[in-house]
Every structure is written in C-alpha cells, then in structure tokens.
Amino acid sequence: MVPPTTTPQRTKQRRGEGQWALGYREPLNPNERSKKDDNPLNVRARIENVYARGGFDSIDPADLRGRFRWYGLYTQRKPGIDGGRTATLDPEELDDEYFMLRVRVDGGRLTTRQLALLGELSQTYARDTADITDRQNIQYHWIRVEDVPTIWQKLEAAGLTTMEACGDSPRVILGSPVAGIAEDEVVDGSPAIDEILRRYIGDPRFSNLPRKFKTAISGLPDVAHEIHDVAFVGVHHPEHGPGFDLWVGGGLSTNPMIGQRLGAWVPLDEVPDVWEGVISVFRDYGYRRLRHRARIKFLVADWGPEKFRQVLEDEYLKRKMVDGPAPEVPAIPRDHIGVHRQKDGSYYVGAAPIAGRVSGSTLVEVAKVVERAGSTRVRLTPQQKIVVLDVPEGEVEGLQADLAKLGLQTEPSPWRRGVMACTGIEFCKLAIVETKARAVELVSALETRLADVVAGVTAPVSVHINGCPNSCARIQTADIGLKGQIVTDADGEQVEGFQVHLGGGLGLDAGFGRKLRGHKVTAAELSDYVERVVRNFVAKREPEERFAQWVARADEGDLK
Secondary structure, three states: OOOOOOOOOOOOOOOOOOOHHHOOOOOOOHHHHHHHHOOHHHHHHHHHHHHHHHOHHHOOHHHHOOHHHHHOEEEEEOOOOOHHHOOOOOHHHHEEEEEEEEEEOHHHEEEHHHHHHHHHHHHHHOOOEEEEOOOOOEEEEEEOHHHHHHHHHHHHHOOOEOOOOOOOOEEEEEEOOOOOOEOOOOOOOHHHHHHHHHHHOOOHHHOOOOOOEEEEEEOOOOOOHHHOOEEEEEEEEOOOEEEEEEEEOOEOOOOOEOOEEEEEEEOHHHHHHHHHHHHHHHHHHOOOOOHHHOOHHHHHHHHOHHHHHHHHHHHHHOOOOEEOOOOOOOOOOOOOOEEEEEOOOOEEEEEEOEOOEEEHHHHHHHHHHHHHOOOOEEEEOOOOOEEEEEEOHHHHHHHHHHHHHOOOEOOOOHHHHHEEEOOOOOOOOOOOOOOHHHHHHHHHHHHHHOHHHHHHOOOOOOEEEEOOOOOOOOHHHOOEEEEEEEEEOOOOOEEEEEEEEEOOEOHHHOEOOEEEEEEEEEHHHHHHHHHHHHHHHHHHOOOOOOHHHHHHHOOHHHHO
16 A cells, blocks of 8 residues: 655744854844944943033934943933823934933942932932932933033942943842841842942943843842842852852743742852853843843743753853752841841831932932931832931931931831832833822822721732833732723723732742733722722731732632
C-alpha cells in the first residue's frame, strides 16, 4: 500500500525580539534607533551649549521627547487640555514649553543643607513646586530649559544629580529610609547603593537599556521589593550571617508581575557585582522590538528564575552564588510614620504630607525645624513621606509640633497615611484625570466622614490614585487602587472617573487583588464610594482580618 502523500508542515519562525546577545543589533523601533544614533548621555552638552541659549524652540525633537529623559527632563502637559484628548493629540500638541525635572535621591538620603537647597531651587526656578515621589525623588515643574545648567551646577555642588533620573537607564535606587539606624535591620544596604552609584551611574555601558531599570536595596522589607526589576532584601543566612536575598522581574503598569526569588544569598560587598550582572543580562537579552515588552519582567517570565540564575552565573558572574533562605514577610507594610527609637538611643520621626505634595517653601522650613531639633539628616520614603533621623528624646515633641504647622502630621489619620497619588493631569501628558487635588479632597472628606470608625481600622487602608493605566502610584498593590479614565455618569455625560482595583498588596498580601468587571466610579462619587467600602470592611470582617483578605472573600455587592 502506498502511503498517502503529506505536505511537510513548516515550523513557524519566531520573530526576533531585538536581543543583542542573539545578534539582533539593528534597531527595530524609533526609540532604539534614537539611542543607537547618539548615546543619550551626550545630550547634556547640547542642553548646556545650545538649548539653554536658544530656548525651547531650538530643541531638536529627538532630544526633546527622548534623550532629555536621561537627565530627568520631561515636557509637561500644556494647560487646558482635558483628559479625553490625551490619546488623540500628537506629542507636540500636548507639550508645554516648560519641563518636569526629577532629582534623584538614592536611598531617599538628604542632609538638611541639601533639603534646603532643593527648596530654594523650587522657589527660584519651579514656581515653588516640589513633590515627593514614590521613588524617593523630588520632582519639580515649570522648569525652563534656560535655567537647567544653573540648576545642575547648584545640585551637583551639593552632591545631588538628575543624571539617569529617567530614560532607559538605571534609575534612582530605593533604600530603607532608616538604613543604619533601625533596631531590627538585618544589614545596612547604604554602602552597596553608594558603590553602585560610584561605578555605574553615568556609565555608557548601561545608558542604553531596553527600558527603564528599577532597583531596591534594603535590610528591611520596606521598599516594595516585590515590584522592582532587581531587589536585594535583607536576610540572615544560617551559616554566613547577614546579607541579601536576590529578586528579579517585578513591575506594574498594564502587565503587573510580582518579582521572583532566585534563591541566592548575596553578601553586602558582592551586591554591586551581582547588580552589574543582572542589569547586563537585561541589556543583552532584554526584548527591544516592542516597547511594551521591553521590561525585564517579561524576560524573567519567559525564562523562569532557574534559567535566569544560570545565565547570570555562567555568562556574567563566572561563578555560582550561595543558596539562601527567603526573608521574613512583615505582617503589615512599614511606612515609618510616627516616633520610633533608633538603635543608638535617639529617635526618628516620620511625617505625612498628602500624596507627597509639598512645596519648595515647605522644604526650606522643614530643614530649619529639623536643625533646631538637633538633627541634620532627613529621608524621603517610597510612600511619599518624610522621616527625620537622629532626634534627641527631649526634642521629639517640639519637632512634631513644628512639622504639624507645616502640614506634615506625625500622627495622621489612616486616610492621610495611606493615600498616594501620581502627578496626574495637572502636569503629566499621559494622564486622563486629576490626582493630587483629588487626593487632598478625598483625605479631607474621609477624615470627617469616617471619624467614627478609626478605631476599627487597625492598619491604614491604602488608597492609591493614578491618572492613567501606567501605575506610577502602584494602584495594583493598594487596598483600594483607582485607575483614572473617562467614564459615563448617570446623566450620560463623559466625566473623569476611575476603574477600581481592590485588595492588592505586598508582603503577606503580595498580589493584585480583584478588579470588578465593568465597575467604575466617577470622580464626583469617589468619597461616597471609598466610605461605603471601608464601612462594609469594618462591619463585616473577621477579627484581625486584613483588608486584602476580606476583599478576596467579600460579596461583590459589598465592594460596589
């Protein structure tokens, strides 16, 4: 019998992802072409020698909407453009002639002299704007390109920089606000942060990454390590002592992923070398073809932690890492608000603005009251808060009172303590809705409406407000996460509103919670909605039940 004729099936050729290590060096999109045409770090010379002299109209568009970011500069949103037009306008229609400028504050570490300078620069060049970001940065608005060289000169004289504060580069490194002073810290990660800054920030070898690269290094689980590209988390090894557990591949935005442990223990002095290895894997194997898949989390998801560790060890470190245990998981998130004893007997005092919104004038005054209290050290936190270190016991109450006069509460309500917000439509070209002013309104309303249930809220209920889907305010890991969008109200009108995420979290509740299908809330309804959900939680939770646990089992009607 003659076998039937069959047509051989072709194996579908997978399209190249632009991975340099596999030979795909030719740029596959305009962003990659721009970086290949000219290293983005070179834009500084043009800003200083051309654009600052010629003004906004002299700026090359490729620099304006690309390479400027490597020095912390983004054009801000032109006033008067409503959120419904965000996705329909070309970049040049959204651009104002002013800039947001991000100052990187690695580890959130500032002296009072640096803090005062940041405030003075805001007063002089940024119309008194200054926001504390959830990346421990200070962010200005209304910056003119003509003033940028002078701002750089003053920042750098004080040991600060905007270099690689943005862009496809190694951005600010998060560190514990209480590094070196906390009584329960496993190990102080500050020396590793300093060494990475010294060796690698501004190094052309790492200024052309597939996308941005976010790092966290902390001896405490207080820097949202689960959602970083790479994180080093303090842990005690039973044989080798204190060191760090290595995580890779976390991130949020429209495809959120929790980072994965590689099962490796890293001693303090090896952190910079291992960091270089991880970022090199990302540079060489990261996906460059499509921008939305160019973060390291997609590579880790495809490879798995075992292969990633193998490539890191075999091709980059040229040695095996020590296996290690997982770090302890905190019962509740740590934000360092309030008064706490340091291991040297002094105290640190954490204070809360609303959603990081301060001002240059506030920063100047904070520096003064901190020095009056006998301290010279201040920290910014990943929760958009301020912590004062080294306060003598006899100065604590006076400092608390002085901070309160500046709008910085050290015993805030759960709502002020738990709220975070991104820049929003006030300045951001990607935003669809207002965020900062709405956070202020929400906190004020909840402090009045929910005063009777404060005792029933054993931990702050976090409310994170984001102006678009990109999750700069970490909406997927909040108890109540609000993603800005245009929605239809009861009268059929298109208005600002939010898609709701509930029960996300980190630590014990690491995950992205519930998104109720089709459920949206208008901005006008926001206070009513949050009050209703919080009251349902307080009334119907089990003893000691956390918000995320309750949301996971709650009836859908209690969440609407």
